[in-house]
Amino acid sequence: xxxxxxxxxxxxxxxGPSNLEPAFDLGPQHLANGFxxxxxxxxxxxxxxxLVCPKxxxxxxxxxxxxxxxxxxxxYVTSKSETMRRHFDWLSAKAIEVLxxxxxxxxxxxxxxxxxxxxxxxxxxxxFGVDPAVNLAGKASDAGVPTLAMPFDERSAAHIAGRDxxxxxIIARHVFAHIxxxxxxxLALDMVAGPETLILIEVxxxxxxxxxxxxxxxxHEHLSYLDVSQMEYLLAVCGANGLKFKLxxxxxxxxxxxxxxxxxxxxxxxxxxxxxxxxxxxxxGLSHFAAEKCEKITELFHEIPLMARFSGYGAPxxxxxxxxxxxxxxxxxxxxxxxxxxGLLHPCGGIPIVRPxxxxxxxxxxxxxxxxxxxxxxxxxxxxxxxxGLKFLVxxxxxxxx
Ligand code: TMP
Ligand code: ZN
Numbered sequence: 001x002x003x004x005x006x007x008x009x010x011x012x013x014x015x016g017p018s019n020l021e022p023a024f025d026l027g028p029q030h031l032a033n034g035f036x037x038x039x040x041x042x043x044x045x046x047x048x049x050x051l052v053c054p055k056x057x058x059x060x061x062x063x064x065x066x067x068x069x070x071x072x073x074x075x076y077v078t079s080k081s082e083t084m085r086r087h088f089d090w091l092s093a094k095a096i097e098v099l100x101x102x103x104x105x106x107x108x109x110x111x112x113x114x115x116x117x118x119x120x121x122x123x124x125x126x127x128f129g130v131d132p133a134v135n136l137a138g139k140a141s142d143a144g145v146p147t148l149a150m151p152f153d154e155r156s157a158a159h160i161a162g163r164d165x166x167x168x169x170i171i172a173r174h175v176f177a178h179i180x181x182x183x184x185x186x187l188a189l190d191m192v193a194g195p196e197t198l199i200l201i202e203v204x205x206x207x208x209x210x211x212x213x214x215x216x217x218x219x220h221e222h223l224s225y226l227d228v229s230q231m232e233y234l235l236a237v238c239g240a241n242g243l244k245f246k247l248x249x250x251x252x253x254x255x256x257x258x259x260x261x262x263x264x265x266x267x268x269x270x271x272x273x274x275x276x277x278x279x280x281x282x283x284x285g286l287s288h289f290a291a292e293k294c295e296k297i298t299e300l301f302h303e304i305p306l307m308a309r310f311s312g313y314g315a316p317x318x319x320x321x322x323x324x325x326x327x328x329x330x331x332x333x334x335x336x337x338x339x340x341x342x343g344l345l346h347p348c349g350g351i352p353i354v355r356p357x358x359x360x361x362x363x364x365x366x367x368x369x370x371x372x373x374x375x376x377x378x379x380x381x382x383x384x385x386x387x388x389g390l391k392f393l394v395x396x397x398x399x400x401x402x
Contacts, residue, residue, distance in 0.1 A: 023286075030347035
């Protein structure tokens, strides 16, 4: 991979040509999920700079890394955690509430290893997934969830539209913010959605990110940071071009530090002018707030005895940003439940990623909880190790040692 694997992007993903305003520069960063094999070259760094559109207020990254580099062989696998199971149940109930019945068919965009679709299938629905990760799409298909190993665009949409009637429900969980060309996505949705299809789009909640200083959720895969008003504006702009969809539902959840689910359907979204100035100010404020959070986290390191053994708990994508911002961290190892990550080295400092059982083989006194978004579940599950003396450094949203 080289610098040509990224492109500078200085147009607004919603409005087109626009003088994007610099808002938060996190400096050059390793690719989040840029874990690598020992003996292989370390992945390069790319700029991580948030710019804001003065017309619509959308925050987006200045550089777009080639999606083929990011996703073809993807190591992020949907969590099997209790938190995620509860979220799937909640989201399914919301979909059924809006539809007024159980959907007969469900299409998932960015379906990963098929975990969510498998649940719909077990409930008697016809399911189909589309995901650019060749390794995960294969795994899903093998497990009985038919999955097309392609990005969701006009080409894959043509294939999907040709194989079945329009689905009752389309789900796009944490994928929309990863997509570069939203106008093409809307075109592709137009090709697969029927007159009554409900489309649920789940993205990180940008307002929570800013309010709680969750700076490590800014990384190369998250190209845009949108809130409901930017989605409404996108739909209005698309509507003016003949692609008519409107927002019909909106729910907020605590998943991943705060997420928002937006329901859209065919219809006309009224045009309005979003408060772009407020968005620029908020993003600039976040750059200061993030620096304060980093300072608090580094202060906590002083509470850790010099000779104490220290590990990382979870190797989510955001652990790269965290380490780049507060590091370097001298960790013995990082545990992660994902098989795809175990045995690889972390791009920050080449720290080995190992199975969670390592905590019993080579115990540590402190663990840096990179997967802080699952803190309630993890702290409860780890009660035995905590009683035996293991302490967790929880970096966000409130830095503390517990
Ligand atoms: P995510 O926050 O992007 O979903 O990533 C969470 C990461 O943390 C993922 O690599 C799995 C890992 N993890 C653990 O290692 N142990 C756990 O108990 C949980 C919930 C996640
Ligand atoms: Zn814009």
